[in-house]
Structure formats: C-alpha cells, structure tokens
Amino acid sequence: xxxxxxxxxxxxxxxxxxxxxxxxxxxxxxxxxxxxxxxxxxxxxxxxxxxxxxxxxxxxxxxxxxxxxxxxxxxxxxxxxxxxxxxxxxxxxxxxxxxxxxxxxxxxxxxxxxxxxxxxxxxxxxxxxxxxxxxxxxxxxxxxxxxxxxxxxxxxxxxxxxxxxxxxxxxxxxxxxxxxxxxxxxxxxxxxxxx
Amino acid sequence: xxxxxxxxxxxxxxxxxxxxxxxxxxxxxxxxxxxxxxxxxxxxxxxxxxxxxxxxxxxxxxxxxxxxxxxxxxxxxxxxxxxxxxxxxxxxxxxxxxxxxxxxxxxxxxxxxxxxxxxxxxxxxxxxxxxxxxxxxxxxxxxxxxxxxxxxxxxxxxxxxxxxxxxxxxxxxxxxxxxxxxxxxxxxxxxxxxx
Amino acid sequence: xxxxxxxxxxxxxxxxxxxxxxxxxxxxxxxxxxxxxxxxxxxxxxxxxxxxxxxxxxxxxxxxxxxxxxxxxxxxxxxxxxxxxxxxxxxxxxxxxxxxxxxxxxxxxxxxxxxxxxxxxxxxxxxxxxxxxxxxxxxxxxxxxxxxxxxxxxxxxxxxxxxxxxxxxxxxxxxxxxxxxxxxxxxxxxxxxxx
Amino acid sequence: xxxxxxxxxxxxxxxxxxxxxxxxxxxxxxxxxxxxxxxxxxxxxxxxxxxxxxxxxxxxxxxxxxxxxxxxxxxxxxxxxxxxxxxxxxxxxxxxxxxxxxxxxxxxxxxxxxxxxxxxxxxxxxxxxxxxxxxxxxxxxxxxxxxxxxxxxxxxxxxxxxxxxxxxxxxxxxxxxxxxxxxxxxxxxxxxxxx
DNA sequence: GGCTAAGCGAGACGGTACGTCAAGTCTTGCG
DNA sequence: CGCAAGACTTGACGTACCGTCTCGCTTAGCC
Numbered sequence: 001x002x003x004x005x006x007x008x009x010x011x012x013x014x015x016x017x018x019x020x021x022x023x024x025x026x027x028x029x030x031x032x033x034x035x036x037x038x039x040x041x042x043x044x045x046x047x048x049x050x051x052x053x054x055x056x057x058x059x060x061x062x063x064x065x066x067x068x069x070x071x072x073x074x075x076x077x078x079x080x081x082x083x084x085x086x087x088x089x090x091x092x093x094x095x096x097x098x099x100x101x102x103x104x105x106x107x108x109x110x111x112x113x114x115x116x117x118x119x120x121x122x123x124x125x126x127x128x129x130x131x132x133x134x135x136x137x138x139x140x141x142x143x144x145x146x147x148x149x150x151x152x153x154x155x156x157x158x159x160x161x162x163x164x165x166x167x168x169x170x171x172x173x174x175x176x177x178x179x180x181x182x183x184x185x186x187x188x189x190x191x192x193x194x195x
Numbered sequence: 196x197x198x199x200x201x202x203x204x205x206x207x208x209x210x211x212x213x214x215x216x217x218x219x220x221x222x223x224x225x226x227x228x229x230x231x232x233x234x235x236x237x238x239x240x241x242x243x244x245x246x247x248x249x250x251x252x253x254x255x256x257x258x259x260x261x262x263x264x265x266x267x268x269x270x271x272x273x274x275x276x277x278x279x280x281x282x283x284x285x286x287x288x289x290x291x292x293x294x295x296x297x298x299x300x301x302x303x304x305x306x307x308x309x310x311x312x313x314x315x316x317x318x319x320x321x322x323x324x325x326x327x328x329x330x331x332x333x334x335x336x337x338x339x340x341x342x343x344x345x346x347x348x349x350x351x352x353x354x355x356x357x358x359x360x361x362x363x364x365x366x367x368x369x370x371x372x373x374x375x376x377x378x379x380x381x382x383x384x385x386x387x388x389x390x
Numbered sequence: 391x392x393x394x395x396x397x398x399x400x401x402x403x404x405x406x407x408x409x410x411x412x413x414x415x416x417x418x419x420x421x422x423x424x425x426x427x428x429x430x431x432x433x434x435x436x437x438x439x440x441x442x443x444x445x446x447x448x449x450x451x452x453x454x455x456x457x458x459x460x461x462x463x464x465x466x467x468x469x470x471x472x473x474x475x476x477x478x479x480x481x482x483x484x485x486x487x488x489x490x491x492x493x494x495x496x497x498x499x500x501x502x503x504x505x506x507x508x509x510x511x512x513x514x515x516x517x518x519x520x521x522x523x524x525x526x527x528x529x530x531x532x533x534x535x536x537x538x539x540x541x542x543x544x545x546x547x548x549x550x551x552x553x554x555x556x557x558x559x560x561x562x563x564x565x566x567x568x569x570x571x572x573x574x575x576x577x578x579x580x581x582x583x584x585x
Numbered sequence: 586x587x588x589x590x591x592x593x594x595x596x597x598x599x600x601x602x603x604x605x606x607x608x609x610x611x612x613x614x615x616x617x618x619x620x621x622x623x624x625x626x627x628x629x630x631x632x633x634x635x636x637x638x639x640x641x642x643x644x645x646x647x648x649x650x651x652x653x654x655x656x657x658x659x660x661x662x663x664x665x666x667x668x669x670x671x672x673x674x675x676x677x678x679x680x681x682x683x684x685x686x687x688x689x690x691x692x693x694x695x696x697x698x699x700x701x702x703x704x705x706x707x708x709x710x711x712x713x714x715x716x717x718x719x720x721x722x723x724x725x726x727x728x729x730x731x732x733x734x735x736x737x738x739x740x741x742x743x744x745x746x747x748x749x750x751x752x753x754x755x756x757x758x759x760x761x762x763x764x765x766x767x768x769x770x771x772x773x774x775x776x777x778x779x780x
Numbered sequence: 781g782g783c784t785a786a787g788c789g790a791g792a793c794g795g796t797a798c799g800t801c802a803a804g805t806c807t808t809g810c811g
Numbered sequence: 812c813g814c815a816a817g818a819c820t821t822g823a824c825g826t827a828c829c830g831t832c833t834c835g836c837t838t839a840g841c842c
Contacts, residue, residue, distance in 0.1 A: 012793080030307035035823055044794045049825070080385075107362060108303035112225035117365050125363055146386050153356070153379055156364075160355030161348070163363060167302060168320055169351075170312050184348050188383020190275075191341045207814085228802055239815045244804070402788080420697035425828055434789045439830065470775075497752060498693035502615035507755050515753055536776045543746070543769055546754075550745030551738070557692060558710055558748060559741075560702050574738055578773020580665075581731045597819080620797055629820045634799070783842080793832070798825105806819070811812100 016041050016048055017062040025098050029059065029105030056109035056116035063102050064123060067093060073131045079139035080186060086135075087158065087178050090128070094166060095173040107167060129155040157185060211236050211243055212257040220293050224254065224300035251304035251311035258297050259318060262288065268326045274334035275381060281330075282353065282373050285323070289361060290368040302362060324350040352380065406431050406438055407452040415488050419449065419495030446499040446506035453492050454513060457483060463521045469529035470576065476525075477548065477568050480518070484556060485563040497557060519545040547575065601626050601633055602647040610683045614644065614690030641694035641701035648687050649708060652678065658716045664724035665771065671720075672743065672763050675713070679751060680758040692752060714740040742770065 019041035024032050034055060038045045052058040071090055074082050093099050110117035136154050139145050161181045165173050214236035219227050229250060233240045247253040266285055269277050288294050305312035331349050334340050356376045360368050409431035414422050424445060428435045442448040461480055464472050483489050500507035526544050529535050551571045555563050604626035609617050619640060623630045637643040656675055659667050678684050695702035721739050724730050746766045750758050 009792085028307060033823055034825090038794090042794075044792095044796095045825080046795095046827090047793065050792080104306040108306035110365075111299040111303035111362065112223060114365075121364055143386060145384060146382060148382065149384055150375060150379055153375055156356040156359045157376065157379060157384075159363075160357070160359035161351035162355070163359050164351045164355035167306065167362065168354075168358060169316060170305075170309075180345055180348055181352065184345055184352060185380070186383060186385040187341060187343065188381060188385075189340060189344055189352075190381040190383075191338060229804085230802055233815090237815075239813095239817085240804080241806085241816095242814065245813095250803095399787085418697060423828055424830090428789090432789075434787095434791080435830080436790095436832085437788060440787090494696040498696035500755075501689040501693035501752065502613060504755075511754060533776060535774060536772060538772065539774055540765060540769055543765055546746040546749045547766065547769060547774075549753075550747070550749035551741040552745070553749050553753060554741045554745035557696065557752065558744075559706055560695075560699075570735060570738055571742065574735055574742060575770070576773060576775040577731060577733065578771060578775075579730060579734055579742075580771040580773075581728060594818085618797055619799090623820095627820080629818095629822095630799080631801090631821095632819065635818080781842100784840090786837100786839085788835100788837075790834085790836105791832100792834100793830105795829080795831105796827105797829100798827075801822105801824075803821080803823105804819105805821105806817100808816085808818100810815085 012043060012047055013051060014065075016043055016051070016058070017065050020058055020062040021066070021098060021102070024059065024062070024102050024105075029102055029108075032059075034058070054113060054116070056106065056113045057119070059102060059106050059109065060116060060119055060123070063099065063106060066099055070127055071131075073135045075135060075138070077142075079136070079142075079144045080182070082135065083158070084179065084182055086132075087162070087182070088175050090159075091162060091173050091175065091178055094162070100166075104167060125155075132158065158182075207238060207242055208246060211238055211246070212253070212260050214238075215253055215257040216261070216293060216297070219254065219257070219297050219300075224297055227254075229253070249308060249311070251301065251308045252314070254297060254301050254304065255311060255314055255318075258294065258301060261294055262319075265322055266326070268330045270330060270333070272337075274331070274337075274339045275377070277330060277334075278353070279374065279377060281327075282357070282377070283370050285354075286357060286368050286370065286373055289357070295361075299362060320350075327353065402433060402437055403441060404455075406433055406441070406448070407455050409433075410448055410452040411456070411488060411492070414449065414452070414492050414495075419492055419499075422449075424448070444503060444506070446496065446503045447509070449492060449496050449499065450506060450509055450513070453489065453496060456489055460517055461521070463525045465525060465528070467532075469526070469532075469534045470572070472525065472529075473548070474569065474572060476522075477552070477572070478565050480549075481552060481563050481565065481568055484552070490556075494557060515545075522548065597628060597632055598636060599650075601628055601636070601643070602650050604628075605643055605647040606651070606683060606687070609644065609647070609687050609690075614687055614693075617644075619643070639698060639701070641691065641698045642704070644687060644691050644694065645701060645704055645708070648684065648691060651684055652709075655712055656716070658720045660720060660723070662727075664721070664727075664729045665767070667720060667724075668743070669764065669767060671717075672747070672767070673760050675744075676747060676758050676760065676763055679747070685751075689752060710740075717743065743767075 016037060020032070020037050023037055023040055027036075032055065034045060034048055037043075037058070038048055048058065052061065071086065071093065073086050076082055094103055106116065106120065110120050133151050133154055136145060136149070136151055140147065140149060140151070162173060162178070165171055165177065211232060214232050215227070218232055218235055222231075227250065229240060229243055232238075232253075233243055243253065247256065266281065266288065268281050271277055289298055301311070301315065305315050328346050328349055331340060331344070331346055335342065335344060335346070357368060357373070360366055360372065406427060409427050410422070413427055413430055417426075422445065424435060424438055427433075427448070428438055438448065442451065461476065461483065463476050466472055484493055496506065496510065500510050523541050523544055526535060526539070526541055530537065530539060530541070552563060552568070555561055555567065601622060605617070605622050608622055608625055612621075617640065619630060619633055622628075622643070623633055633643065637646065656671065656678065658671050661667055679688055691701070691705065695705050718736050718739055721730060721734070721736055725732065725734060725736070747758060747763070750756055750762065
C-alpha cells in the first residue's frame, strides 16, 4: 500500500535484466557497464553483483529471458520442410534486434569467460541441439535421412554455416541464405552417385 | 652510445607486436592492456597509439604476423584428399597455441568493433576463402564435385562447423572431427537417390 | 530449550558493548564497523541502531562501562599527595589498554560529533572535574592552596598537560611525567617572590 | 597559448589543497571525501593519491599551507607580556575559522593515523615548541623565570590547557581565558612561600 | 494456555566512497 | 623530431559499510 514500495527478490532481478537489455540496445554491449545498469535500474551495484558474477553472466540471463520458451520444432512429417521452418525461426531470433547484437556480444564474451561459454551451451545451444537431434532421429527412422547420417554432427553442420555468417563475415543472415545452405547440405558436395 | 639504443620505425612496430603476443599468451587477451604492452616493450603508450587505433587492431596485426604466408592449398588432383589436408592444416593453426586462443579473442573483439571485423575478413578469412573456392572450382570442372554445388557457400559450409566447434561448443577441434564433418558433407544429409 | 537462547534487552546491550570493546582492541577503532560488531555479537544491525545513534555513541557507552565506578579521590589531608595519587590513577586508566587507545579514538570522534563531545563531557570529564574541584576547594579552605587559585581552571591546568601528551605528542604518559608536571605547577613559572 | 591549459605538478597540488580547505569548511571534515575533492578541483582521484597517502595527510598539508610562516615570537624583554601576545596569536589561529575546525579534525585523525600524528608534531607542534622554549630560556637566563623551571615541560604546561579547552570541553577559547591561565601558571598552585 | 505484540537474527536494499586500474591525451626532455 | 616516460582526466571496477527496510521466528506479557 506504500507509494514507492521497496521491492525484493524477483522484482529486482527482473528490473535489472530489463534495464540491461535496454541499455545494451542503446549503447551497445561493449560500452555497457554494471555501474550504468545499476544507476538506470535504480539499484545498488551490490544488488547486481549478488546475483551475477560478471557482466557476461548478467547478459546471458537477460538475453535468455527474452526467449524463455525456446525454439520449438514442428513435426509435419516432412523433415526438409520442418528444418527449413525451424531454422528460419532461429535465424529470425538470432539475427534480429534485440536478440542478435547482444547474442553476438555474448558469444564474444564466451571466448574469454569459460563460465559464460559453459552456461551458453548448457542453457541455449544444448537444448536446441537436443531438439534438432530428436527431430532428425525421427526422420532418419522414417527413411527421410541417410541411415549413415551422424546425428552428433547435425548441430555443427546445420548451425555452423549460420554462425559463420553471423560472427565472421557478418553479412545479413536471411531466409534465402538458409535455404541455399539447406539445399546444398541435402544434396551433398560430391557428385550424385546415381547417373 | 647507449646500451639500449633508441630504435625507430619498424623496429618499434615489430617489438610491440611481439610483446603483444607474449603478453597475450601469458595473461590472456581479456586482461591484456596497452599500458602493459607499452611497459613490457619499453615503449611509450603514444608510440602504440600512433600505430594502432584500438586493442583489436593491434592484436589483429600481431596475430597475422604469425601467419604471413597464409595457408596454401595442395592440388594433387584428388579434391577430397586435398580438402582434408588443407583443413587439417587450418585446424592445426586455429586450434593450437599460440594462434588459437588469441584468434578466438580476436573474433570476440570483432563482435563489437566493425573495423576489426572488416579487417579480419579482408586479410584472413577472405584470402583463405578465395583459395578454397579456386581449388573447388577446379575440382568441379573436373567432375569431382556436383555441378550444382554453390561455390559461394563453400566457405560457410566447410568452415562453419569448425568455427562452431571452436567458438560455441569449445570442444577440442581434432583431425578426426574434421574428417567426420567432411564425410558427412560429401555424402549429404538426404538418403542416397540410388536405391 | 535452545542451546543459544534468543536473549533480550540488557543481555543484548551488554553483549554488543563487550563485542565493541573486543573488536575495537583487535582491529582499532578506525576500522571498527557496526556491521562487524553485529556479526561478531550475533546481533542484527537493527538491534544496535535501536540503542545507539552512531558509532561514537556506541563506543562511548562501551568505554564507560569499563569504568562505571569512576575515579575516586582520596583525602588524606595532604592535597599534594592526594592529587598525585589521583592523577596517577587517572593516567593508569587513560594511558593503558584497553581504555587508552579507544579513549583517544573517542576524543577524535568528538571533534566532529557534537553529541559525542557533549556526552563525553557530561558523563566522564564533568564528574571527574567536580571531584577534583571539590577536593581542591577543601584544600584551599585549609590553606594548602593559594587563596587566589582559580578553581574553575583547575581541571584545565591539571589535566591539560596530560591530554597534550596523550593526544598531541603521543609520547608515553608516565607517573614520572605527572610528578614533574605537578611539581612545576605547584611551584609556578615565575621566580619565587621570597628571596 | 591554450585556452584551458592542462597544468602540471605544483599547480595541481595547490589547486587540490585549496579545494580541500574550501570543501572542508563547507561540509566539514568528517564528510569530506577524496572523491568530492577530486570532482570539485577538476582533478582525477589518482592525482590526489599520487601525492597523499590518506585523507589525513592531505588535510595536514592543506592546513599547514595556511600558516607557512609559522607563529613568530616577539621579544620585548618582558616574558610575561611576550607569552601573552604569542599565545593570543596562537589562539586566534587555532580557534578561529578556517583553521580551527579543520585543525581539530586533524588531531582527531592523528588518533588513529600514527603518520599523521608524527607529521603534525614534526611540522607544526615541534617548531612552535622550539620557539617557545628558546624564548623561555632567554627569559630564564635573565632571571624572569624560576631557575628550576623545567623547559621541557613548557609546551605541555602552557599549551595543554588550551588544547583541553579546544578538544575536550569545546568551550570558546578566548583571550580572557588565556590570560587567566597564564596568571594562574605564573603564580603557581601552592600558597605563596612569602608570608 | 493461547494469542498477540514486540524484540530479535538475518540480511536485502539503495547509496556513497573507497582505492585500483586502464583508457586515451598531453607534456617534458633525452638522444 | 621521434621517442620513453609518465602525469593527467575520465570512468569503471569490485568491495565495504552506511542506515533503512522487510522477513519470519522466538519470547513475553496479557487476557
């Protein structure tokens, strides 16, 4: 019933993550400081440090709070179409604002913070890989994929080119690009054996 | 007449880059400071700022000075074998010390410094891609590759999985892993058409 | 039935003051924090703030609890001897541990906390001055002191040199020093009139 | 020729001390922070820490810069009159703004910073004591003082009561008070021997 | 003897300042 | 005149306490 209630726990956590995303979008992750997040969120610095051990950890949580549901896989029975739909959705998330730029920054951070790298894999990459593998396994059992196809490599082969475009060449990551990659992968590099 | 003569120009440039690599290996790129490089190299900070606009630019130059020759492509006539050899060499460079850790850090830096990203593409990724495409084109003309194979995508498809392993999952990048990826790519994901 | 029963009122007050003295001795008053006292005493910070408005007030109470009886004046009929005895006792208290260092710190605190200064005068300096003046008045009435002797100044003249030694020069405050001061004061600075 | 020249060394030192005195007067020493001095002086914190190891050391230098000449002793041949004049001057300095409040704070600081105490004695108390003793010695040689008078105690006996009033009772330190003290000291406490 | 009100420990919270570090700019004086 | 040396302002770091606050638990005191 107070006019300016001193809120606790989850309230503060949420406000800090929201502010992190706001500031991150406005000034870019590189210039983002915990000091500035605290000031903008009306929080004490200690309140942030109590929750997150590093800027990377804060960003990771903030970012994942944007995608709590995760990316779900459709299963229409046509693996090629389903993969296309799912990867289109992934690309829309990864490449677009606000997720995209901050996600790239987070991967940058993961290069010198092993804990961020581990958490990123465990909480984002891993679950997505699991779903991908599960869907591909079903397709393989139905004969839509080559029986020899190595499911462990699926994530690297399917996602690698996207991350290459996102992180290295930094050219636009479009649906059309995804489609070309998928076509090439389904066909294979070598000449078709049957002729 | 001094015992440590005040050297100029290229001497200073080289000494600073060498020190950057040394310090980068010792304390990690994240903790690398221009201040520390200057102190260790016996150089004034101004001498560094006169040559490089940012830490990323300094690291890029320092790193590329390790691989001035670039990675050359063999051409034995067998594209599958040549690719394998070449990518093994690339992986040996990228994943091993001292290049690996600093290279990963550089890609991290490229996520928030567009100039570093541009220079990285222009001076390292691009040339490698050109060589790869040239070798693949020759192979395609000889019928060793599918005529439909999209050469523009070659670098993303071949390198993407490696960078995914290097940057995202951060698991060891071995020859055996490369071989499995290449096998899968040559075969293609879909079931073989001949049946 | 608890092994560490949650005690109330005076128990807590006493425990907090005892802890204050302990910690003050161990780490020095300057580094003493209410946070640390609370933690060591197993008390909540609020329990301390409920009783004392400031660190100075807490220290004052803690310190005076060491000397609840006060310093009593002997009256043997010989004022010079009685003064000597009494000031020796005062010096033993003021200069020795644990009282001395904390007492000095308290006077330091009194320089920027008027409430501490007032309380210090009211509860420690004042009563001692009253006793001193009363004893001196008796001596004056008995002709042992000059009739012109200004009793109001007695405390300043007798104690001033001691506090000077304690607070300013910070050299040892010994019985021998006190004796020399008393001798000089009884004699006076000027040349003796009788000659 | 620049409009806002970046000044060095002594300029910065002087500006910081001046700001320290200003801020100290405005908000009081207890609330004085190095952060605030730096901000007000337009100086970096490091520039302050480079020069002074602590707040006390900064205040000491700042304060002594107000009284670089020191308090000089007159010598008219009449020691009682000269002492009176000199102590009046000392009291005017010690008790009045801006010196007084900051000087009290400095003595407070000296209670838990031995280095401040040492510097205070060496640079302020000591020189004043030396002058006092020299003047008193001359007077003693001329027969104006008791030959037995212990010159080593002079400073404590003469100044002690003033510091007692300044630091402990914190009542006004007036010329009239000084005069009463001096009268009492010259006379001595005991009854006059001539009777 | 059960109920309520207060005291209490614990510690989260918004703040302020600490003392350190490095960034990037500048000045000085050597060679 | 390029350089090393390093002083300078700026800004962020991560830590320590401040004094206020909320949270449940315990304990007294009053019905």
